Amino acid sequence: MSELDVQPELVSELLVSFLREEVTCAGLGRVVVGLSGGVDSAVVVALCARALGAENVLGVMLPYRLSNPESLADAERVARCLGLPTRRVDISAMADGYLGPAGIADARRRGNVLARCRMIVLYDLSVEWPGLVIGTSNKSEILLGYSTLWGDAAHALNPIGDLYKHQVYQLARFLELPAEVLAKPPSADLFAGQTDEAELGFTYAEADRVLYRMVDRRHSEEELVAAGFERELVRRITARIVASQYKRLPPVIAKLSRRTVGHDFRYLRDWKK
Amino acid sequence: MECRLVVAQTNPTLGDLRANLEDHLARIDAAAGAADLILFPELSLTGYFLRDQVEEVALRPEDALLAPLLERSRRISIAFGFVERSPGGRLYNALGFLEDGRFLGIHRKVHLVSYGLFDEGRDFAAGERFQVIESRHGRFGPLICEDMWHTPSAYSYFLDDVDALLVASASPARGAEQPGPGLASERTWNLLLSASALLYRTWVAFASRVGWEDGLGFTGGSRVLDPHANTRAMLAERVPGAIAAVLDSGTLRRARGELPLRRDERPEVLAAALARHVPLLAALRAEHALQHE
Numbered sequence: 001m002s003e004l005d006v007q008p009e010l011v012s013e014l015l016v017s018f019l020r021e022e023v024t025c026a027g028l029g030r031v032v033v034g035l036s037g038g039v040d041s042a043v044v045v046a047l048c049a050r051a052l053g054a055e056n057v058l059g060v061m062l063p064y065r066l067s068n069p070e071s072l073a074d075a076e077r078v079a080r081c082l083g084l085p086t087r088r089v090d091i092s093a094m095a096d097g098y099l100g101p102a103g104i105a106d107a108r109r110r111g112n113v114l115a116r117c118r119m120i121v122l123y124d125l126s127v128e129w130p131g132l133v134i135g136t137s138n139k140s141e142i143l144l145g146y147s148t149l150w151g152d153a154a155h156a157l158n159p160i161g162d163l164y165k166h167q168v169y170q171l172a173r174f175l176e177l178p179a180e181v182l183a184k185p186p187s188a189d190l191f192a193g194q195t196d197e198a199e200l201g202f203t204y205a206e207a208d209r210v211l212y213r214m215v216d217r218r219h220s221e222e223e224l225v226a227a228g229f230e231r232e233l234v235r236r237i238t239a240r241i242v243a244s245q246y247k248r249l250p251p252v253i254a255k256l257s258r259r260t261v262g263h264d265f266r267y268l269r270d271w272k273k
Numbered sequence: 274m275e276c277r278l279v280v281a282q283t284n285p286t287l288g289d290l291r292a293n294l295e296d297h298l299a300r301i302d303a304a305a306g307a308a309d310l311i312l313f314p315e316l317s318l319t320g321y322f323l324r325d326q327v328e329e330v331a332l333r334p335e336d337a338l339l340a341p342l343l344e345r346s347r348r349i350s351i352a353f354g355f356v357e358r359s360p361g362g363r364l365y366n367a368l369g370f371l372e373d374g375r376f377l378g379i380h381r382k383v384h385l386v387s388y389g390l391f392d393e394g395r396d397f398a399a400g401e402r403f404q405v406i407e408s409r410h411g412r413f414g415p416l417i418c419e420d421m422w423h424t425p426s427a428y429s430y431f432l433d434d435v436d437a438l439l440v441a442s443a444s445p446a447r448g449a450e451q452p453g454p455g456l457a458s459e460r461t462w463n464l465l466l467s468a469s470a471l472l473y474r475t476w477v478a479f480a481s482r483v484g485w486e487d488g489l490g491f492t493g494g495s496r497v498l499d500p501h502a503n504t505r506a507m508l509a510e511r512v513p514g515a516i517a518a519v520l521d522s523g524t525l526r527r528a529r530g531e532l533p534l535r536r537d538e539r540p541e542v543l544a545a546a547l548a549r550h551v552p553l554l555a556a557l558r559a560e561h562a563l564q565h566e
Contacts, residue, residue, distance in 0.1 A: 005451040014446060014490055017511060021485045157488075266324035268487040272289040 004166045004212050008174035011167070012047065015159040019051035022157050023132055025270055030131030034122050034152070035059040035086070036189065037074030039172050039181050040160060041136040046175040047159050048134060049082045058129050059084040062118045065092040071189050077178045087125065091117045111190030115151025123154070132156040140165040140204055143211055144237070145244020146188075146196065153247060164212060165204040202233060210237050274436050274522040276410040279304040279311045281515050282495040282508045284484030287320035290330055290338060294318065297353060298341055300515060305349040308517065309410040314482035314495075315382075315418050315443040316366060317354040322486045327396045331358040334369065334376050346371035350408055352415065352480075354441050356397075357381065363398035368415045368441050370406045378406040380415035384423050390445060390489065393419075403429040411436040411520065414475075418442040427469045432540055437476035437520050438469060444481055446490040459492050467502040474500045474529045476520045483511045500528035 023031060031048050035041050048057040059079040063072050072088075079086045095117045104110055126133050135155030137147055139162055147153040160168055165186070172182055186196040186204065197203045210229055213219040214237070219227070224234045253262045281300045285293045297313065304311045315321065319330045332338060332355055342351055350372040357367035357379060365381040381400025385393035403426055406413040414430030416438055421427065427438055448457025462479070470477045476499060483493040496507035497518035506516040529535065548554040 001451070003450070006449045007451055007453045007455075010453065010455065011449050013511075014449070018485055018488065018490060022488070025485075264325075267326060268287060268322050268324065270287045270485075270487050271326070272286050272292075 002166065002209075004164055004208055006163070006167045006170060008171050011163070011171060012050070012174060015047050016051040019048055019134075019157070019159055022270075023052060026132055026156070028130065028132055030056040030058070030129055031134045032058045032060060032122055032126045032129050032131045033134045033136065034118055035061050035075040035078060036136070037061075037071035037078070037181065038184075038186060038189075039177070040138055040141075040168055041075075042078045042177045042181045043168055043172050043175060044134055044136045044160055045078065045084060046082055046172075046177060049084065054083040055085065056131070057082075057084050058125065058131060059086045060122060060125060061086060061088045062091050062121055063088070064090070064095060064114055066192060068187070068189050068192070070184075071187075074178070074181050074184070078181060081178055089121050089125075091121065094120075107191045111188065111194075112148045112151060114190055115148035115188075119151050119154045134159065135161065137161055138163055138165050138168050140208055140211060141196075142248060143215060143244075144200065144207065144240045145247050146200065147247065149247050164208040166208045201236070206233060207237060210234055214238070215241075274411040274520070274525075276310055276437070276520040277308045277517070278437075278478055278497065278520055279308040279515050279517050280478055280480045280495045280497060280506070280508075281311055281313050281317075282480065282493050282513055283314060283317055283482055284491075284513050285314075285317055285320040285482065287486055288323065288326045288330055289320075290318060290332075293320070294338065294341065297351075298345065301342070301345050301349060301351060304515065304517075305345065308349055310350040310352065310408070312439050312478050312480045313351075313353040313441065314480045315354045315368070315441040316356070317441070317480075317482065319354070319356055320486060321443040321482070321491070322489065323356070324392075324396060327356055327364055331356040331364050333358050333360075334379065339369075343371055343374050343376075347374045350377075350410055352413075352439055352441070354417070354443075359398075364396070365400060366393060366397045366417060367400075368417055368439070370408070370413070370415065372408055377408060378404060378415070380404065380406075380417065382417040382420060383426065384419040386419040405430065405433045405435055406439075414438045416440045418444065421465050421469065427473055431473040431475065431535060432538070434535060435475060436522065436525060437478055438473070440466070440477065440479045442479065442481040444492055446492045456492060459494055462492075462494060466496070466498055470498040470500055470502040472534065474525070474532060474534055476500060476525070478518075478520075483513060499524055 033045050045057055045059055061075045095114055122133050133155045135158035138160050141147055187194050221234050225231050250262055255263050259265050301311055352368055352370045354368055357365040368380040370378040383400040385397055385399050387394035412435045414435040416426055446456050466477050466479055478497050479495055481493050481495045482491045484491055493511045497505045499505050506518040508514050508516050548558045
């Protein structure tokens with residue numbers, strides 16, 4: 001029992017109703033989701049299938065020539081288990097067409113290019129399918145800024161953006177997703193052998209407990225340290241949150257007029273007249 | 274008093290007055306004949322997170338758009354949520370009460386909510402009174418959502434011996450952690466409503482909206498509680514619908530006879546306490562003391 005534990009049945013019910021209403025409100029009944037083979041996208045497609053019917057959820061697999069073949073196998077396993085229509089688009093030629101001639105060797109730059117190639121394909125398929133692109137970033141990633149701007153961070157709706165990784169796993173077990181997907185270490189699979197936790201320098205289990213206290217319960221650094229968390233960890237997490245705030249907001253517009261988009265032109269997306 | 278009440282649980286379309294009006298009319302027509310009063314949720318005619326749309330959907334009570342509602346109020350009394358534009362141009366989060374083809378009362382939300390995900394203080398002017406609605410079907414105390422968090426709101430109607438509190442709400446879902454059951458926000462509402470029914474020995478009708486606005490989900494749970502806080506009707510599912518209950522004076526009489534809290538209430542003790550906190554009251558009190566020296 002963890003203080004982060006949610007009520008998975010309740011969360012699932014709410015998120016299914018969210019997807020059903022917000023997708024329909026956009027004038028569509030179908031969605032497009034990038035299926036990585038990981039737990040986040042698996043949970044998202046499972047919720048979408050419950051909300052809209054599996055036949056309306058296009059699971060898109062977007063392997064690169066250096067991707068771990070197990071990722072593709074797990075993605076197919078998830079799609080099969082839920083009965084989703086799928087599409088496989090190999091992004092190697094697309095990505096290498098830029099990466100090769102430009103001679104880009106830096107792993108971070110290459111990773112970002114792959115994430116953005118995948119975004120291009122998903123948004124293009126959203127027109128062909130047609131359906132809304134549904135995001136698969138969880139709250140831990142969003143707060144830590146562990147995402148590519150205009151890459152995996154680009155989408156219309158995100159059902160799991162208010163769930164920490166721990167809570168995503170809870171939901172995955174409730175939704176009875178394949179054990180393989182739950183068992184493997186989280187990885188963006190942007191280069192060989194990459195794991196989220198090695199790259200971040202701490203585990204999701206550690207980060208989630210700090211993030212929950214810090215963000216949800218508004219505990220101060222002193223309170224966190226007094227509760228037994230390492231000050232160094234707390235500070236590293238805080239620094240990541242602050243440094244990645246730009247990824248969580250729309251671009252900055254310089255205000256000149258009386259009413260300015262992004263400042264004081266205040267309407268919801270669900271704006272109707 | 275015997276009031277056949279219908280509580281409508283709706284999912285308004287944000288900013289679409291005409292679509293929401295149509296939905297109101299359909300629900301009113303379905304209830305009319307079998308009910309004396311229909312209660313709608315907060316801002317039922319406009320949707321909740323209006324922001325800059327507040328100005329665009331605001332209505333004067335005499336606005337032609339409201340004519341079909343006024344017309345229907347000859348058959349059934351109607352309490353509905355809207356943005357009221359006052360003669361002076363202020364905008365209120367309001368609950369209109371229509372009966373016999375006219376506005377019998379308008380409650381302007383007194384306690385605007387401006388914390389967390391809310392920003393009503395920016396968009397609305399605050400109401401300044403709790404005024405009983407003297408309907409042909411009973412004496413009603415209208416309240417809007419956050420009003421319920423401030424005990425003087427329902428207390429004020431308690432002093433006025435209302436038959437029922439009419440609570441209109443739009444409450445966003447929050448708090449899905451263990452242990453349940455349900456959302457923390459839903460459990461809180463249950464406590465607030467039950468406590469008010471018990472402490473003020475009154476019927477409590479709660480109209481709460483459902484649906485989503487940009488990722489914020491509204492939790493419904495519309496219900497009618499009797500003065501013992503027993504649930505007489507409830508729509509537990511988070512979907513649009515309606516519930517019905519009969520509010521009768523016999524139940525009120527028995528509840529108040531059993532526990533005569535209003536009889537034994539001593540508002541003058543509260544008045545003395547208030548005089549310590551409200552400078553104007555303290556001044557009046559001092560003046561009163563001088564005059565009677």
